Amino acid sequence: MPQNGEINEQFGVYRSLCCGIEITMPQGSTFPDCPNHRKLSTVWKAGTSGPLWKAGELPIAKTDKPAA
Numbered sequence: 001m002p003q004n005g006e007i008n009e010q011f012g013v014y015r016s017l018c019c020g021i022e023i024t025m026p027q028g029s030t031f032p033d034c035p036n037h038r039k040l041s042t043v044w045k046a047g048t049s050g051p052l053w054k055a056g057e058l059p060i061a062k063t064d065k066p067a068a
């Protein structure tokens with residue numbers, strides 16, 4: 001599972017294991033510290049307590065560039 005400081009490789013909602021804080025992480029963004037535990041390693045678990053998206057239903061799942 002990714003930790004703070006790592007680059008997110010897959011868009012999605014991630015939840016901190018320590019506090020259950022949920023964040024939406026665009027691909028290529030850096031996982032932040034948990035706001036409650038800035039000096040500790042924060043592990044982010046993919047997924048959310050809410051409904052999960054299926055592959056192919058993600059808002060920005062496609063990387064294809066639109067036709068010019």
Ligand SMILES: [Zn+2]
Nearest residue numbers: 018019034037
């Ligand atoms: Zn925390």
